[in-house]
Amino acid sequence: xxxxxxxxxxxxxxxxxxAPIVRTLTVAASPERAFDVFTAGMARWWxxxxxxxxxxxxxxxxxxxxxxxxxxxxxxxAECTWGRVLAWEPPGRLVLAWQIGxxxxxxxxxxxxxxxxxxxxxxxxxxxxxxVDFEHCGLEAYAKxxxxxxxxxGSPGGWGGLLEDFATATAG
Amino acid sequence: MxxxxxxxxxxxxxxxxxxxELVAERPQPVGELAARLPVSRPAVSQHxxxxxxxxxxxxxxxxTQRVYRLDTRGVAALRAYLDRxxxxxxxxxxxxxxxxxxxxxxxx
Numbered sequence: 001x002x003x004x005x006x007x008x009x010x011x012x013x014x015x016x017x018x019a020p021i022v023r024t025l026t027v028a029a030s031p032e033r034a035f036d037v038f039t040a041g042m043a044r045w046w047x048x049x050x051x052x053x054x055x056x057x058x059x060x061x062x063x064x065x066x067x068x069x070x071x072x073x074x075x076x077x078a079e080c081t082w083g084r085v086l087a088w089e090p091p092g093r094l095v096l097a098w099q100i101g102x103x104x105x106x107x108x109x110x111x112x113x114x115x116x117x118x119x120x121x122x123x124x125x126x127x128x129x130x131x132v133d134f135e136h137c138g139l140e141a142y143a144k145x146x147x148x149x150x151x152x153x154g155s156p157g158g159w160g161g162l163l164e165d166f167a168t169a170t171a172g
Numbered sequence: 173m174x175x176x177x178x179x180x181x182x183x184x185x186x187x188x189x190x191x192x193e194l195v196a197e198r199p200q201p202v203g204e205l206a207a208r209l210p211v212s213r214p215a216v217s218q219h220x221x222x223x224x225x226x227x228x229x230x231x232x233x234x235x236t237q238r239v240y241r242l243d244t245r246g247v248a249a250l251r252a253y254l255d256r257x258x259x260x261x262x263x264x265x266x267x268x269x270x271x272x273x274x275x276x277x278x279x280x
Binding site for chain 2: 029102132
């Protein structure tokens with residue numbers, strides 16, 4: 001999909017490596033349906049390989065309210081948290097807290113945000129489409145988290161790659 | 173393990189940890205960091221040198237100043253990964269939206 005648009009942000013431009021991931025796409029459906037499939041229908045499109053639990057998920061739940069949980073559930077009923085709902089404004093806007101570490105594990109100390117806006121449009125032929133503006137921002141939290149983990153002597157997991165970088169950098 | 177040792181030594185000093193936290197907030201020059209900390213500018217420079225040797229910060233010349241930022245090479249790799257992840261996921265999402273809800277589900 002090559003529907004990416006470079007959209008300016010109002011915040012100071014972050015370093016390229018932590019700049020938000022921005023996508024814009026248009027779908028042939030109403031905003032209501034687009035919002036519903038993104039939230040209630042997430043298990044229909046979320047790639048099955050990307051589960052945090054030990055077992056593949058049978059459902060992905062976005063609880064329909066601000067403060068709601070965002071989690072997966074496997075066939076045994078075991079639940080695995082992904083994050084939470086920061087803003088629930090159907091059908092126009094949704095903000096999710098994405099708290100998934102670089103190792104695909106839930107990390108309550110990590111906060112990045114996925115914001116999706118749904119804008120209905122009517123074409124000249126009367127067909128209704130929806131523009132979906134997607135943004136995954138706050139990626140600098142991964143870097144901060146790495147610093148915290150290092151500072152706390154905590155688990156070296158989750159950022160093995162960065163530590164390998166250090167090994168290379170300090171050995172050089 | 174010298175690597176870990178170097179990093180831990182670098183983070184062993186509370187002022188140095190404060191310097192790193194400020195740099196993690198946003199890239200900034202030495203003067204700005206010194207203004208926000210109760211230590212002299214030469215002391216901040218010294219801390220930055222240790223953090224740089226440990227691979228925790230990088231610096232780039234901007235005009236006459238050197239701007240320090242968190243070394244986020246690991247984050248850059250992660251971002252590239254997430255970029256691809258969202259491309260694939262949003263394409264699957266678009267297909268799901270445009271499917272006739274009554275039609276049988278296609279399994280990717």
